[in-house]
Structures are given as structure tokens and as C-alpha cells.
Amino acid sequence: LVEWQRSLKPLDTTQRSLVSSKSIISPQSRYDQIMNIVHNREFDKDSYLKELNIDVNTKEMLEIKARVLSPPQVKYRARQGRGDAIEQVDCGKWKIRNWFYTTPEIQRWGIIYLGDTYDDRVKYILQSFKDQFPN
Template sequence: MRQSSEIKFNVGSDDERGTLGEEMTVADYFAKKYKRTLKYPDLPCINGMAGSRNQANSLPMEIVKLVEWQRCFRPLDSVQRKLVTTMSSAGPNARYQQIMGYVHDPRILPAPEVIYRAQQQEDVVEHVSIGKWAIRDHFYTVPDIQKWAVLYFADEKPNEVVINVLNDLFYFV
């Protein structure tokens, strides 16, 4: 991708007659034709197409406005494909370091609300304080659990404590 201060073309050329016009850069063309000095002449130009002639136009990035959800129907060239692949790929170590680098400030979660109802009554919302709430005679009808599972996420194999907890769970079920 070349900069607007580098891309040159012939202004006023007539390809049918073979005449060449004045050669100038994209940045100079916008300064002369539109009286607009580019703020960022070192940015690369966008390749646009001019109508039905399929004539390539190099447009400075700062003057182009993209419509939301606008797509490019032309496939990427080899340099662009390589750039996309390079920018979107990262090694496992880099990804691990990025994930482990996420740090959030600790916060105290608000106390939960317990919603229950006595038979034939409206829902009762109780705010839990110090881990206790009154639930005497206030239960939903709970279905039996037919199947259940335990997921263990850790770097190492389950140790003896984890195995004992699982065995106790199986014993009570």
C-alpha cells in the first residue's frame, strides 16, 4: 500500500489518443483540484473503482466515508492476505500471557435475593443477610434430579481431596 504523497498519475491523459497529461501525486491533485491540503499525506490510499469503467482510483483515507456494513467484493491480494493472517494469529504462549494479564479490581457482590412461596400464596422475596433467611413452610415443589455431572477444571489431575468429595456426593445421591 502506497502513500498519497507517493502515488503518481497523469492528469488529463487521453488513452485513446495516446496523449499524456501532467504527472502529479494524489496529494498534489487534491491540493490543486479541490484546494484541500491533506492532513495525513503519509497514510496509504484506498483503491476505489470509478463507475462502470472499472478504472482504479486512489483515494486518500481522510476523505473517504464508509457506509455502515459496506463490503469489499474484490478478493484480497497476496500481500493483504499475508497481513491479515499475520495480524490475526498469535502463538499459544502469547495468548496465555494475554489471558493471564487480565486483572479486574475486586468488588463485593450484592446480597442475593431468595424467592419462594408458601402453598397457594404469592412469591416472597427475601434479602439474604449474613447467609441466613427464614424458609420455614416456604418451598417450591422441586423435581427429582435424574442426571447430574461434576466438571473439574484444573491444571493437574484430581487429588485425593477432590476424589473424596466426589465419592461423598455419589454416596448421598
């Protein structure tokens, strides 16, 4: 590989750990970097910000109360109508141990337009929307 060339192969364990060590930054380091940028930038002396009447508080970051949410559950109908299946999301993905329910085919559908005017432009827009769907 040449520098900046992209590889399509998956990274091995050593490469992954190297990428992680270079790209993951601790919260304290990130905080320190942001505060250094804020202090070095000297927003209080910026004539453009003064002209626009913008004040940047450089003393401390805003602190808010927060909590970590529990991972969501994905609920869907199990195959062959055996009730609902619930899957736990883990690291942004979930294992679909069951199958998704097959939805029935839509035989007829329509569009209801509730606008004030119904002119050629609106007809064209609605027709274009309708034409995007199979007959």
C-alpha cells in the first residue's frame, strides 16, 4: 500500500489496535485540547464577534446532567405467527435469530391531497410521486 491508499481487505488484530491507539482519545485529553483551542483563539478580542455582538464564554464548558440509556430492543413478529420476537441490540447490531414477518402485498392505494389550490403544478407533482411506485 502507498500512503493514503485505501485497502479493501479487513484489518487484522494488530492493525485494528494500531488504528484504535491513534484514533481513540481519552475524554480528558479531548477536554484539554478543546480548552487550549478556546483559550488560544482569544474570542474576547475578535473584532468580528464583537461587531456581531457574539459572546463566547471561555471560562469553562457547560456541564449538564445526563445518563446512559440502556440498549434498545427490536421487536418484530416471529416467523409463522409464533408471537413476537424481541432481540437485544448489542454494539449497534442485533442478531436476527427469527425471521421478519412477511407483509401482505398492497393491492390498491391512493393519494389524498389536502392543499388549498389544485393546479397543473400540483397535478404534475402528485403524478410524478404516483409514477415512482409499481403498478
